[in-house]
Amino acid sequence: MRKLLKGTGYTLLILFVLFNTMTAFNAYKLTHFYNRNEIDSTPHAGGLHTAGVIFFGQKSYKSLLKDVPATPYDTFTVITPDHVSLAGWHIRPDTVINGTVLLFHGHAGCRSDVVKEADAFHRMGYDVYLVDFRAHGVSEGNVCTVGYDESKDVKALYDYALAKGADKKRMVLWGISMGAATVMKAVSDFDLKPGKLILEMPFGSLLDAVKGRLHIMQLPPEPLSTFLTFWGGTEQGFWAFGHKPWEYARKINCPVLLQWGIHDPRVTEAETHHIFQNIDTPHKTLIKYANSGHESLYKKEPGKWQTVVGEFLQQQ
The missing domain is CATH 3.40.50.1820 (Alpha/Beta hydrolase fold, catalytic domain)
Structure with a gap:
């Protein structure tokens, strides 16, 4: 039982870290806009590219x-x-x-x-x-x-x-x-x-604004909106919930x-x-x-x- 609980704890910790990492990357991409010559315009396809976009976010012009x-x-x-x-x-x-x-x-x-x-x-x-x-x-x-x-x-x-x-x-x-x-x-x-x-x-x-964006993307607002708001503000040096x-x-x-x-x-x-x-x-x-x-x-x-x-x- 102890091993099972320990294993479950490690699994939850890993998932928590991965979720925070994913939302931190996506928050960064949502708060940055780039000139067109700064973005790779080469067409990409396939599951690996899609997974990368989901995890790391996508640059915007x-x-x-x-x-x-x-x-x-x-x-x-x-x-x-x-x-x-x-x-x-x-x-x-x-x-x-x-x-x-x-x-x-x-x-x-x-x-x-x-x-x-x-x-x-x-x-x-x-x-x-x-x-x-x-x-x-x-x-x-x-x-x-x-x-x-x-x-x-x-x-x-x-x-x-x-x-x-x-x-x-x-x-x-x-x-x-x-x-x-x-x-x-x-x-x-x-x-x-x-x-x-x-x-x-x-x-x-700002939290409501993030929820609104997730709504039009047909994604569940929680807990994504809370994490995206937190990381978006933290990365830019302000308390986003305020x-x-x-x-x-x-x-x-x-x-x-x-x-x-x-x-x-x-x-x-x-x-x-x-x-x-x-x-x-x-x-x-x-x-x-x-x-x-x-x-x-x-x-x-x-x-x-x-x-x-x-x-x-x-x-x-």
């Missing part, structure tokens, strides 16, 4: 810039407080300036993904800035912390726009998914004072428009309501989109988006 603004724009570079170089576009208004809008894309995306929204704000008469987060698009770096360090990117663009003459009282910060969560963290971390926030489908916590946008919401004191798609497979309705309840301002609005999931609400339901956003921006 940085998103390419595809769509560009519909009107003339300038390209600029901004340096973050921790010395990361970010690439961006500035679309100057054709009409009377109503204010300034800063746009922030989602995880694994780039500024091209939010060009349609940028063009819409431009048509409304706003001065528009959009950047690639670190490790995305053509910005510097390979490491993504899913909004934790990227809050410095928001701070950098905020300061850059102010230096270019933007009025913070008429500044709108817009973000989608990770971009929205990052905006919330930046407001909390750096005590930013924008005029308004438009937040589209931010996750409630990365909670619903907590950052408590420090928001400007008007907020929070938007979410009813068919969102990644961010739950409960997360959305938790964030909304914690926003510390009476000037807040929650809008749900009946035909949308975790995607561009503007592209999916453009009429409703333009009406809702337009009315929110006109509010005093």
Whole structure:
């Protein structure tokens, strides 16, 4: 019996070590994006390769810039407080300036993904800035912390726009998914004072974001989400379980428009309501989109988006 128990203990220990090793490798791959010339593009097939991908994870490309603004724009570079170089576009208004809008894309995306929204704000008469987060698009770096360090990117663009003459009282910060969560963290971390926030489908916590990713991959959320969250944060030097946008919401004191798609497979309705309840301002609005999931609400339901956003921006 003693030998049996000892053997079982060793087996469980080995499985525990292997599981931690696998999740550590996969967490590393999920937080890194590479230039295309840094990834072996040779086709691979067979069970051994598949097993390697499952155990060690798979490298991901940085998103390419595809769509560009519909009107003339300038390209600029901004340096973050921790010395990361970010690439961006500035679309100057054709009409009377109503204010300034800063746009922030989602995880694994780039500024091209939010060009349609940028063009819409431009048509409304706003001065528009959009950047690639670190490790995305053509910005510097390979490491993504899913909004934790990227809050410095928001701070950098905020300061850059102010230096270019933007009025913070008429500044709108817009973000989608990770971009929205990052905006919330930046407001909390750096005590930013924008005029308004438009937040589209931010996750409630990093742990919930990992669960959402596993859900769309049709993988069981536990215990994978806990281990992936732990290793992702540990490898990047922060406590990932403390990365909670619903907590950052408590420090928001400007008007907020929070938007979410009813068919969102990644961010739950409960997360959305938790964030909304914690926003510390009476000037807040929650809008749900009946035909949308975790995607561009503007592209999916453009009429409703333009009406809702337009009315929110006109509010005093």
